[in-house]
Amino acid sequence: MKILELAPRELPPPDRQxxxxxxxxxxxxxxxxxxxxQLHDWLNERWSRLIRNSPAGMRDPEAEFLQGLAYATLALFFTQNHNQEGALLMIDDALMALSRYRPRFLGVHIEPILSALQELRPLLVGLAPDDDCPLCPFVYPKFEYTS
Known part of the structure; x- marks a missing residue:
């Protein structure tokens, strides 16, 4: 049996870099x-580095923003890959998360993303979970940012 080590240990600082x-x-x-x-993995990796050992944790505004982008990314991925139920859930989460960061945050233009999700959402309601994407061809706005 291993005894749990309860001595305090120093945690590394959050990765704000x-x-x-x-x-x-x-x-x-x-x-x-x-x-x-691939984009979801990219966002998730940065989100997890940002919240690691952070006093604000997932409530960190930048972390919430990255998570909202990840939700939007998954919604678009899911609807194209016969997961309409998952797409609908991710749209709702993305709309809630990203709406707080209008019109721009960290240089990213939020409105085009929100508009695309708001347009797609009613088309998913009532679809079977594994139905095809309701838009053919599936076109969504280009990613816009200001450097």
Missing amino acids: VLSDLDWSEVKAMWDGNQLG
Whole structure:
């Protein structure tokens, strides 16, 4: 049996460097290239570095923003991959998270993303969970940011 170590240990500080290292051109390339699974992983990696050992944790505004972008990314990915139920859930989460950061945050233009999700949402309501994407061809706005 192993005894639990209860002695205090020093935690490393939160990784705030992730914010200055954000390269929105990478995001734009993945978003515009419909590489949404890869983009979700990119956002999630930075989100997890940002919240690690942070006193604010997931309530950190920049972390909430990255998480909202990840939700939007998953919604677009899911609807194209026969997961309409998941897409609908992610749209709702993205709308709630990203609406707080209008019109721009960290240089990212939020309105085009929100508009696309608001347009897609009513089309998903009532679809079977594994139905095809309701838009054919599926077109969503390009990722816009100000450097």
